[in-house]
Amino acid sequence: MAAARATMKDVARASGVSPATVSFVLNDTPDQTIAPATRERVRRAAAELGYLPHGVARALREGSSRIVVLKAARLPHGGTSLAGFIDGLDEELERLGFTLLVRYGERPGDSEQLATAIAPRAVLDLDSYYFGAAAEGADGGWVNGLAAHTAVQIGYLIERGHERIGMAVTANERIAHLAGLRRGYAERTAMNAGLPAVQSFVLPGTAEGDRAALAEFTARNPAITAVAGTDDESALRVLSAAQRLGIAVPRALAVIGFDDSAAGELFSPALTTVRIDTAAFGRRAARTVLGLDPGSELPGPASVIRRESA
Structure with a gap:
């Protein structure tokens, strides 16, 4: 019964x-x-x-279920930040008696077919936060969104005395859009501090290609003393390339990542990076998407995990 x-x-x-x-x-x-x-x-x-x-x-x-769908088809998968957000979202939804369905891949018409098949209680379109027309403010912007987190990363280098900063981007189409947003936020952070705009370069994704890219970049920009990665992978590739080129880190070139991946502290020198409490964002999103009061818990600001590389 x-x-x-x-x-x-x-x-x-x-x-x-x-x-x-x-x-x-x-x-x-x-x-x-x-x-x-x-x-x-x-x-x-x-x-x-x-x-x-x-x-x-x-x-x-009439068919509505206790399922909440998260759409994240266009975001890079496997990163610490997205995984933390999903964990927090899933934890809170489960506590409230709902089930989370994460939708990674998507083809035309998939959303309509999914809605017909399971009639989800709600759909959280995380992609729209970063690919919509109002991307700069949709996720919290300069208050507690990607722009603010980027400002923490670049601000740390500025506080350490670096006035010429570069940014490394991996040649990965999946993160190209987010990398573009991060470059723009980094440039504005530096310019707001009265410094020259951040100069970016692309890492091809092979050991030899990365070495050549860093060698060319440092030759063209000899005044640059620090490089920020758009994520931890790009920062680790810079560290590896610097070792091959005999560039002393952090004495000659400081390197900082973004995302606090597990691999960062295993490298030598260990990677300084930025940690974001995305699980707290996920818990608030769970309540918001269900039309509930998000509660008093506010995600803390991004923090720098200081290690040997910067």
Whole structure:
């Protein structure tokens, strides 16, 4: 026998308020003075009990599921930041009684077919944060988004006394768009500090190609004393190429990564990098996409993991 569906009275009892207050909160009734803590308590109780207002309950009967879909087809896979975001998102959705389905690859029409097949409760389109028209602000921008995280990376080098900074990009089409955003943010950070724009170069992705690229870049830009990687992979390739060229790191060239991958601390010299609390972003996104109060937990700012390379 199926379990009885939670009622408004159940939510009221669990949250210690009246059914009328539950109705006001869940329907966002205007002109009602209800304390934020009470609103959060009601929403949490509703989520934990699986209570749904009539309109959503009707959608359930018509096929809506307890599945949330994350679209990340155009983002680089395997990185620490995306993995942390997914872990946080999955953890919070599971706590609230939902299941996460991550959609990596996508062909024309896939989204429509998926929606028809499983009728997800919600779809979180992470791709649109970075590939949409308002990419600079969609993810938090210069407050706590990619722009702010890039500013932490470049700002660290500036604080260490570096006035001429380069940026290394791997020749990977999947990250080309994000790398372009990061280059732009890095240039603006340097220019806002009164420094010359950051100069970028591409690493082909082979040991010999990377060595030649770094040799050409440093020959053309002898004043550059530090290189920031658009991710940890590009930074590690710079470290490897510098060793082959006999460039002393960090004395002659400081190198900093971005993403805090596990491989960074295993290299010699160990890679200085930027760590982002993406799991906290994922937990907030889970509640937001379900229409719940995201809660009081705020992701901390990006931090520099200081090691030997910079």
